[in-house]
Amino acid sequence: MLALCLSVAAAGSVAAQPASPPPAPGDESHWQEVGATGFATKRLVLASACAEACPWGELGEFVRDAMKPAGYEIILCRNCNRTEGPRIVAEARFPPPLVDDDLRHGTVKRIKARIDFGITEASMMKWAYEGKFIYAKDGPYPNLRLIARIEDPTYLLVAVKPGLGITSLAEIRERRLPVRILTWMQPSEAPVLDYYGLDRESLKSWGASIVTPKDVTAETPFDVIISSLASPANNPESSFWTKLTVYHDLDYLELPQDLRDQMVAKVDMVHTVARWGVLPGVDRNIASVGRSGEVVFARDDMPDDMAYAAAKAIDENRGELKWFVRPYSIDPRTVGDGKGVPLHPGAARYYREKGYIK
Incomplete structure (x- = not known):
């Protein structure tokens, strides 16, 4: 999720990143010494995120606290790693x-x-494992393994300012409207623009533009929002929805069935309904697509006993998830589902003992 910690660029537009180097001799800028870590110890470093309600940040705190009684010290890497996590x-x-x-x-x-x-x-995680979309140039990463899937639903919604007077995004191209479109251009959003022929160059040709919804305030200039992170929660990646719909009394548009089918088939979305009142201004049920799932994941070299301990701690403490900013939950039917990414054998052993998987 991605304003601070989940922001991604359009599919295929992110070049491979160089490996982050070890600290150079004498280079102590921003470095924090933490002592011995790694699988030979019970002190593990977790790629998490910032402490300001970012989903990966608060889930990092959840994992840290859940594993502490088992004798593990989980050290949180608080960088906003965005697409770099996998x-x-x-x-x-x-x-x-x-x-x-x-x-x-x-x-x-x-x-x-x-x-x-x-x-x-x-x-x-799945795209990195398969070398797709934003990982096409540097992937695949076949050594990734799932430990636990944590449900975390968001909707793909499209909204416009009432003064725009449109009932379909098709009118933007037909009327060459000089609109400012607020979108992250994630792989779960870009197909909407592609469907309506709203590429950057075409938009620019008639004075329209795409704007990243970063640090959005009520005064942020925009005309259209296309975002797959729609939610009433106050995490940074989603909170702009509530803010803008309250200030601007947005009109919500429903996407056509064939586009929704395409997104389910190609970018791992699911069919769902944004129900009346899910956000201010949603005054009817809107057929939509959504996504749900954050993952705790590792490499295939994590020892089985550590992956087992992580899965067990996450499962046994799942009741704590209801107290976070996002509406997290664990479903025993999906906790071990990596959508093609293998489940770590240690985690699989725990879920098998619990009867979650066969």
Whole structure:
């Protein structure tokens, strides 16, 4: 999820990132010494995120606290890793250098240790494993393994300012409207623009533009929102929806059935309904698509007993998930479902003992 920690670019537009190097001799800028870590210890470094309600940040805190009674010290890498999570876990990298977003949101230290496991969005783990979309140039990463899937639903919604006077996104191209479209251009959003022929160059030709919904306020200039992170929750990636629909009394548009079918088939979405009142201004049931799932994941070299301990701790403490900013939950029927990414054998042993998988 991605304003701070889940932001991704359009499918196929992110180049492979260089591996984050170990600290150079004498380079202590932002580094935080944490001592011995890794699978030979019970001190593991988790690729998490910032402490300001980012989903991967608060889930990192959940995993840290859940595993503590079993004798594990989980050290949180607080970088806003965005799309980098699967990469830095797969390659056991050091955390990447801090950027302005990190510093502005309270992450001022860079853990001086290699990453042992991580938290990311379920589809991103799958895309990295398969080498698709934003991981097409540098993937696949076949050593990734699922430990636990945690449900976390968001909707793909489209909304426009009432003054725009349109009932379909098709009118933007037909009328060459100079609109500002607020979207992350994620693989779960880009198909909407593709369907209506709203590529950047065409939009630019008639004075329209695509704007990243970063640090959105009520005064942020926009005309259209296309976002797969729609939710009434107050995490940074989704909170702009409530803010803008309250201030601007947005009109919500329903996407056509064939587009929704395409997104289910190609970008791991599911058919769902955004029901009356899910957000202010949603005054009817809207047929839509959505996604649900953050994942705790590791490499295939994590010892089985550690993966077992992580799965057990997450499951036994799942009742704590209801107290976080996002509406997390664990479904025994999906907790071990990596959508093609293999379940770590240690986690599989635990879920098999519980009867969650056969």
